[in-house]
Amino acid sequence: MKLNHSQKKKVSLFIPCTVDLVLPAIGESTAALVRHLGCTPVYHREQTCCGLMAFNSGFRQQARRLARHFIEVFENDEVIVSPSGSCVAMVKQRYPELFEDQPDWQRRALALAPRVFELSQFIVDHLGIRDLGGACNAKVAFHESCSTLNALGIGPQPKALISAVRGASLVYFKGADVCCGFGGTFSNAFPDISTALVTQKVNAYIESQADLLVMCDPGCLLNIQGFLHRRHPERRALHLAEFLAESIREESKT
Amino acid sequence: MKDSSINSREEILTRLKAAARAPVGPRPVLPPAREYALDAAQMQKLFVEQLKAQGGVAHSVSDSAALRAKLAEICRQEGISRAMAATDEVVETLDLKAWGAAAGVEIFLASDFPERNAYTQAVFDQVQAGITGADFxxxxSGTLVLVHNSRQPRLISLAPLIHFAVVPVQRIVPTYEVALEKIFSAGSYPSQVSLITGPSMTADIQATPFRGMHGPQKLVVVIVETW
Amino acid sequence: MKLTTRQFKQTARAELNDARTQKFLQILPQRLSALRQAAYQSFTDADATHRFGHAIREEVIQRLPELLEDFEKNALANGAQIFWARDSAAANHYIASLAKAKGARYVTKGKSMVTEELGLNEALALEGIEAWETDLGEFIAQLLGKPPFHIVGPAINIAVEQIRDIFLQKGVLREPTLDPVALGKAARQFLRSKFRDLQMGITGVNMAVAATGTVINVENEGNIRLNKSSPRTLVCVMSLEKVVPTLTDALHMLRVLCRSATGQKAGAYLSFDSGPRRPGEIDGPEELHIVILDNGRSAMYADPHTREALRCIRCGACLNTCPVYGQVGGYPYGWAYSGPMGQVLTPALQGLTDTGDLVRACTLCHRCKIICPAGIDHPSLLLYYRHQDVQKNPRLGGRGAALGEWLGHTLFSLAGTRYGYWRLFTKLARLAANRQRRGDWIHGISAYTQGWFQSRDLPALPEKSFHERWEESKKAEDKR
Structure with missing residues (x-):
């Protein structure tokens, strides 16, 4: 399963600002998985924010500033991996739009795009690995983050990785592919609609009888976890990277 | 009013043409519709299935004698005593006035009315059924194609509560394209072509299905095997 | 139609608390989506069919002026009369004058979103001409003075009791009943009295074929066919993007339109009109007038971003798949077009000043883009509108940037360009947020974030960021 040393490659970690500041465990799990795969994680300390929030709010000038910084930091890397579907979609799909009037930057953005991967996409599609090992006796519900599933077209990859964990079983979850109501600033600007959506999501999770709710995007996680803490503190939601890294740790203990 | 239109036309087209536009690339490949692979019997079967799925009724009869008998039977069941008929190629050959006299159904033709208002009153209020052929x-999708012209008035298949359509089996075609290419290949186009798939339907109140909202409540298609 | 989009949030809140709305939203969109999905299985290759439809609409928007000229030429050859309307006032004036010239005391109408956009009923009323909606749902919505709840079921959420009451009040119904079928029958009888002796009928247009000058309508009730068959004068109003190159293209788009709208392979009635009735025909219009409406579209066309919204064929598939529509229904969108369809069309046609919330009422989930049979990239367009709103686009207007928000994004982005600034920023952010912490969680920060905290907590920001942890572990490693 591990890559042998001749293949050992450097993987540049693209850590979203939410992960850096609020959910650092996701970043550490990502780094651990990269090591587990026999690759060497590289972290550019100069990285900041990809500009997603400014872009989605209509502040393109500010987003461009951050995007230029991102490109400068990452453009010499061969493989860039992030535990966030929405940040990856921003870099791969929105940067070219953002620089539609700046051909030089657009060219650099387009050159960078194919080297940026969402974590599960990197493992399954790029490395061709579907089984990371690991053990976890749990029924797992998987929330399909919109940016991951609909913008990047990544659906089977994370589920394959979950299914390969010994003892873990994916359970059906009604509306798994419907938005959790996060939408970045949407959750703050339209709290009534956002709350209705996250309520629907969480109710379906609870009805599914699953032990855990796993997802690929820190944004969805902040939303769902924050709602669970308020209303159903006994319930757990976590990021795919954390789930996989925990499962691997668990297996190595036994 | 004319001037306003002419000025607007120029203004609109000029603005549209002034915009930077991308060239149109080639269309992607589209595999042919499944229906082209069907033989006559399969096409008939599919037509009937699709028609039924949309709430239509289909009967199949051997020839025009059997057709007359079938029509008489249905009119008895439905209590139809007055009907308006088209005079299209199919229906004209049936001599429906004579048939009606025997079957106890008074048959009206559009030509029985001296002018439009009387015809409209009759087709809206006095007849219980409309009888037409079908061009295709x-x-x-189980769809009838009716080309409207002086022999195929529009309201006969629309205003009465029951629409009988007589379909010679060889008029069944796989797709819309086959029908419409024939209809539109002539030099001038028909004023109206109707594609009819099932009875008039709505579910606008509480999503409760209701047939016969404005048009026919029943669509009865009789396929004639030998024509 | 009056634009009430400015009240998006208030209307949305009311609809979230409306049991009847919620009941229908639990059923209708999912059911229509499932029917659509099933109906697409009949295609040899559903994906290829989807893409082919995109290519047709792409060609339409790129060749729009030439296609309109062809359409006009061929429609005139068929004997139709063409009126080019710059805006709603011109279109309404033309139609009202025509009705007066024909001595019509009232007109009937087939369901059409474009005449809702025109506010035609109100304009005709000012001229003393009654306009009767004849689609059952539109008829009910009209009597109640409500905008359409859903493009396919404009009044599907209205309680039978309310329908009974309004029908009794307006003389549609004589004996009270709560049976939907009986109510439908009463409407049939009432509207027949309008159709029977009709001077003028008005419909929209689903497609206009450039190569043949033919206008096509899709429906299930038969009211549009009655509108096109019964009157002496027929007016078909088409927004200019309705044109398609050929009859074959129209048939392709009809297949995807019907499946996308209601999950049917074909609506009960598809009618193709090429000119008025011919000599010797006893019914059908003596005159066919086709109104080609701009109303802001040629300006929308000039901008290659907003041009994309002209691909829309009004099927409603995006409504049925949209999570936001699925919670709030059609009313908050506040105009003729609701759901993602409305979110891309309304700002382009009405400007951004009143639609700033509309273009933000989206989680960017991309489901509309995936389902759209016309190939619209709604998320990209909504992001464009947000940017134009912040920028105050010269044509579309906009609210501009709120000072606090502008300052926040600007400082954030400046901090994000330098290592030192960013480390300082993260420390300050942590300090500020954690001042409100209670244990490991934060339950509220400031008035600006109260939306988030309405239903959610936020984990307290950890003592050390990922960055700090990484640097420490690196140092420890180096020591070893």
């Missing part, structure tokens, strides 16, 4: 029957 499309297998892909």
């Amino acid at each position: 029957a499309v297998a892909e």
